[in-house]
Amino acid sequence: MINRVFLSLLLAACAQDDAPHTLDIADDDGKADSFTAAGDPIAMQHALHLQDFDGSPYLLVMLQDHGIKANLDADYATTYEVPSWTTVREGVQSFDAKVLRKIARSFDSTTGMYHLASSLEGKAFTPESMVGLVSHAGSNRPSDVYTVAEVLAMASGAGTLVTIDDHNYFYNYGYRSGAEADDVKSGRSFGASPGHPANDASDTFYLGELGKLLTGNPDPTAFYSTLVDTLTRSHVAGFAALPTLGQAVATDFLAIYTAESDRHIMSELGAHAWENDLAEVTFVSTWGTAVGKVMKDRHLVDGTPKDYWAMSPVSNRSGIGETRYDRRALQRAITSYERVHHPELVAAIEAITGHRTDMFGAVMTYLNDSRFLTDQAALRSLPTEALRRAFVAFLVQVRVDASDMLASPEFAPYL
Numbered sequence: 210m211i212n213r214v215f216l217s218l219l220l221a222a223c224a225q226d227d228a229p230h231t232l233d234i235a236d237d238d239g240k241a242d243s244f245t246a247a248g249d250p251i252a253m254q255h256a257l258h259l260q261d262f263d264g265s266p267y268l269l270v271m272l273q274d275h276g277i278k279a280n281l282d283a284d285y286a287t288t289y290e291v292p293s294w295t296t297v298r299e300g301v302q303s304f305d306a307k308v309l310r311k312i313a314r315s316f317d318s319t320t321g322m323y324h325l326a327s328s329l330e331g332k333a334f335t336p337e338s339m340v341g342l343v344s345h346a347g348s349n350r351p352s353d354v355y356t357v358a359e360v361l362a363m364a365s366g367a368g369t370l371v372t373i374d375d376h377n378y379f380y381n382y383g384y385r386s387g388a389e390a391d392d393v394k395s396g397r398s399f400g401a402s403p404g405h406p407a408n409d410a411s412d413t414f415y416l417g418e419l420g421k422l423l424t425g426n427p428d429p430t431a432f433y434s435t436l437v438d439t440l441t442r443s444h445v446a447g448f449a450a451l452p453t454l455g456q457a458v459a460t461d462f463l464a465i466y467t468a469e470s471d472r473h474i475m476s477e478l479g480a481h482a483w484e485n486d487l488a489e490v491t492f493v494s495t496w497g498t499a500v501g502k503v504m505k506d507r508h509l510v511d512g513t514p515k516d517y518w519a520m521s522p523v524s525n526r527s528g529i530g531e532t533r534y535d536r537r538a539l540q541r542a543i544t545s546y547e548r549v550h551h552p553e554l555v556a557a558i559e560a561i562t563g564h565r566t567d568m569f570g571a572v573m574t575y576l577n578d579s580r581f582l583t584d585q586a587a588l589r590s591l592p593t594e595a596l597r598r599a600f601v602a603f604l605v606q607v608r609v610d611a612s613d614m615l616a617s618p619e620f621a622p623y624l
Contacts, residue, residue, distance in 0.1 A: 228295040230323040233302060234309045244453050247401035250378050251300045251363060254287065255280040256370040262443040268577055269588050270443050271470050278471055280369040281384040281396070285336050289367045297326040300364025304399065305406040312360060315351035325349040326361060336367055336383050359383055359397065371467065373445050377402045377456055379464035387475025396471065400464035404457025412487075412529050415465055416514040418458045419491060423498035423514075426455075433495065433604050434597075435459055440466075440488065440576060441593040441600075462491060470577070478579035485573040486529040490517045492569050493540055495604050499611035504539040505532075509615070509623045538623070540569040543607055546619045551606050557599035561592055572600050 235245060257280060262270045271277045291297070301312070301322065312322055328349045334342050336359075343358040344350060351357040359382050362368065368382040377400075384396030399407035410418075423429055432455050435447030439459075448456055469484035494514045497503050503512030519531040544567050548555045555568060564571030575596075581588040614620050 228298045230320040232298070232309055232313060232322060234313060235306045244404050245305070245406060246403045247406045248303055250370050250372070250401065251303055251366065251380070253366055253368050253370040255284045255368065256372065258372045259443050259445050260374070265443050266576060266588055266591055266593055267440045267443055268470070268581060269585060271474060272581070272585060277369065277371060277467060278474055281381055281471060282386050284367060284369050285383070285385060287367070288333050288335050289362065289365050291326065291329045291332050291334065291361070291365050293330060294323055294326050297361065297364045301360055303401070303407050304360060305408040307408060308356070308360060311353060311356045315353040315357050321349070321351065322357070325351065325357070334362065336362055339367070373460060373463065374448050377448050377460040379460060379467070380407055381467065384471055393472040393475050393481050396468055398464040398468040400461040402457045402460040403453045408461070410461040410465060412465070412518045413515055415458070415461050416490070416518055418454070418461060419494055420498060420513040420515060422454050422458045423494055429495060429608070430601070430605055431455070432459065433492070434601050436462060436491065437597050437601050439463060441597045462487070473577065478577055478582060482577065483528065483530055485570070485577060486533055488573050489540065489569045490514065490529050490536060492604060493536060493543070495608045496543055496611045499608050500615060504535040504623065507535060507538060507623060509620070537567055537570060540567045542619050542623065543614065544568045546610065546614050546617055547603065547606060550610065554599070554603045554606055558603060561596050561599060568603055572596065
């Protein structure tokens with residue numbers, strides 16, 4: 210009789226040998242006008258479905274005991290184990306070609322990731338310790354230990370999976386709790402959609418996607434309704450009705466927004482309100498893409514949403530927040546125009562938020578107020594449906610009025 214232990218080991222070895230020792234990297238992924246749909250997500254121990262939170266403001270989904278931040282914090286302290294190459298390879302292949310190429314370039318041979326994963330099989334790690342584990346992998350050590358470590362960790366089940374619907378989701382990995390000041394620099398999120406596999410979209414990549422979507426869409430009402438629905442009440446039914454590019458942009462938005470929201474919460478909703486910057490530039494771009502203009506140095510110039518990313522002239526910092534001063538001047542000018550020409554739209558938002566002058570900033574400040582850290586009951590009771598209707602109506606009118614605004618007194622100082 211064959212020894213059962215030997216047989217199980219033999220079967221495991223055969224299963225591992227069934228997986229190719231190289232990675233499949235598509236040639237056309239990421240090129241203009243091409244889409245590669247994401248496959249099934251990695252099965253992660255920490256996971257949640259946004260549909261289970263329908264009706265809750267997104268900040269509440271972040272803050273609840275079983276919400277996103279609780280999962281991010283728990284994941285960072287959880288011990289995982291590197292599985293077999295078959296499992297690792299399947300997880301790695303859920304990332305897009307940009308990520309896969311970074312991994313491939315980190316090794317001297319096409320089988321480098323296989324040899325690394327095989328050498329670490331069975332090893333225990335946490336997201337905090339994984340970089341060290343990979344760094345000490347001897348001859349199998351990759352040159353880019355950070356990218357390889359985080360992808361290997363996620364392929365091993367580490368991270369937090371947030372599922373939006375049947376075709377859209379995002380991974381979150383490596384977020385610290387916020388106990389230390391530098392924790393706001395931690396973590397990465399990867400959006401996956403019918404547009405592309407899991408991709409850690411940068412601000413500029415996202416803004417480029419956004420510009421392409423809005424410039425080619427005369428009526429982006431469905432896109433904005435979906436985003437506002439998600440932020441105000443975690444209602445994600447609109448994702449499925451968006452075109453492929455629309456789903457990709459909306460999912461990448463939510464992946465980046467979640468990352469920045471976590472960092473804002475680390476700062477007790479004080480400093481680092483980067484999710485507000487992301488949302489505001491997304492919303493005000495309904496105006497900018499209609500007329501091909503952006504605000505720069507207090508003047509309206511030809512531009513696209515990507516122009517709202519910038520490097521700081523006095524530090525090494527960069528991002529959408531660096532253009533906040535100019536962008537909010539534009540947001541105030543748009544609000545002033547609509548206050549004169551469609552006062553009921555501005556009044557409807559003001560009646561809910563209590564803020565004046567800038568309706569884009571008003572909505573985001575209202576949704577991410579620091580008082581909600583200690584008063585979740587107030588957050589639960591927000592009039593989210595009324596706010597959704599009021600803000601979407603405002604955004605629709607802003608796009609319709611965009612050309613007329615350029616000839617108005619409110620915009621004269623910026624021309």
